Amino acid sequence: MSLSKNVAPYLPFLRRYARALTGSQASGDSYVAAVLEALIADPAAIRDNANPRIALYRSLSKLWGSIGINRHGETAQPGWETTVQGRLSSIPGPARQVFLLQAVEGFNRQETAEILDRSEVDVATLHDEASRQISEMISSDILIIEDEPLIAIDLEDIVSSLGHRPIGVARTHQEAVKMVREHAPQLVLSDIQLADGSSGIEAVNDILKQIDVPVIFITAFPERLLTGERPEPAFLITKPFSPDMVKALIAQALFFDMRSRKAA
Template identity: 45%
Template sequence: MPSEMTSADLSARIASELPYLRRYARALTGNQTTGDNYAAATLEAILQDRSIFDASATPKVALFRAFHMIWSTAGAPAGVSDDTDVAPLEARARDHMANLTKNTREALLLHTVEGFGYDDIATIMNIDTSEASKLVDIAVDEMQRSMAGRVMIIEDEAIIAMDIHSIVSEMGHEIIGVARTRSAAVEMGSASRPDLILADIQLADNSSGIDAVNDLLRQFGDIPVIFITAFPERLLTGERPEPAFLISKPYSEEQVRSAVSQAMFFASTETLKSPA
C-alpha cells in the first residue's frame, strides 16, 4: 500500500464495494450474522495492516482478496458442528458442505454472483487461473446435484417470471406457481408449501415481496429465499436485517442457477424483514 494513500482514500475505495463483500460473505456462509462478522474482520485486518489491501488491483479485487486471506486463515465452516445451539437445518447444511470439493463454492460465487473473471478469481483466492476455472465447473455440478425441490416465484413482470420459471425448471425443480402480488403469493404458498421462494421486491399492485415472504415465514418457519432487485445496494446498507441471497437485475442464467443451488443447499437462509 503506497504511503501516500490516506485513511480517507482507503475508506473511499472500500466503501462502494463493501455491500458486495457482505453479500458474498452471507451467501458463502448461508447466514447474515456470520457473513457480516467475516466482512467486519476483513475491514479490521486492513486497518491494522494496509499491505493486505493491494493498491495495484481494482478496489473490489483487493477487498475480496483481503477477505479470502481472513477466510482461509479462520477456516471455512464445514463438517459436523459441536455447537448445540446450531439449528438442525444449518447443521445438516454444514455436514453436506464437508463433502464438497474444497474451494468450489467460493469460486462459483465469485464467478456467477459477483461477476469476477477467472483471472480475478485466481488473484482473490491465490490460485492459478486454470484451477479457478476448474473449481467453478466442479461447483456447478456438485451444487446442482445437491437438492431438488418445490419452488414458488413471486414476480410481477411476466417475461422475467417466465425466464426464471424456465431456468429453475431445467435445473430439475418443480415450480408450484408464479404470484404477482402479496396476497396472491400468500394464498399460493399457504396452499402448497414451497421448499424455496424467489421473490421480487416491488410487485404489481405496489405491494411488497418482502412482506409476502415474511407472511409465509410466519406460517412455515425457515424456507430458503432469494430476493431479486435492480438496486441491491439499497438492501445491503447494514441498517436492518438483510437477505443472505440476492440477485441483481438484470441477471444472468448462471446467477440464477448458482443462487438457487446455494439457497437450497442452505435451507436455514435468513431473509429480509421489513422495518418496524
C-alpha cells in the same frame, strides 16, 4: 483517495458474497467486519492494488481460510441456518468460492485466480467440480414472486432447466401467501416490489410465519437492502441477472436448507 471511499462502493456486494459463502447474515457480516479491521491495520493491501474490489475479496478469502467466526446477532436466525456446518462439508470450500465468485460476483477466471491465489487451471477445475455437485442437487418446488411477466417467464425457464418445479408465479402479496398455503414450496424467489404496491419483503415475512423456507430476493438496487442496519437476506440476485447467477444462488439456498435432501 481515503480507505473508506476506496472500499465503500464494493461493501454491499462483499457482504452478499460472504453471506452466500457462509449461509448466514451474522457470519458473513462478521467476516466482512474482520476484513475491514485488517485493512484499517494495514491499508497498503488496498492502496497498493490497482483493483480495490479484487483486493477486498482476496482479503476475505484469506481470512475465511484461516479463522473461524461465529458471532450471533440479536435477532433469531432462520431454522435452516442451524445445520450450516454439517452441510458445508458436502461441497468443498474452494469449489464453492470459485462458483460464487464467477457466477454471482461476476469475476472472470483470471480475477478469480488472483483472489484465491490459484492458477487459472485450478480455477477451471474447481468450477467444473462445483457445477457437477450443484447439478446433482435434488429437484425442489419453487415459488416465484414477480410482477414483471417477462422476468417471471425467464425465471420459470431457468428454474425448470435446472430440474426444479416452479409451482406458480405470484404477482401480489396476497397471491404469494395463498400459493404457499396451497403448495408449501421448498424455496421462494421474490422480487422486492410487487404489482399491488406492496413489498416482497412483507410477503416473505408473512410466508415465513407459515413455513420455514429459504428465500432468495431479487432487486435492481442491492445497496438498499445490504445496509448492515437490519436483518437482511443471505441470498440476493441483482438485476439484470444471468442464468448462472440464478443457478448459483438456488443451489446455495437449497444447500443450506435444513430440510434439503442429500444429492442422490
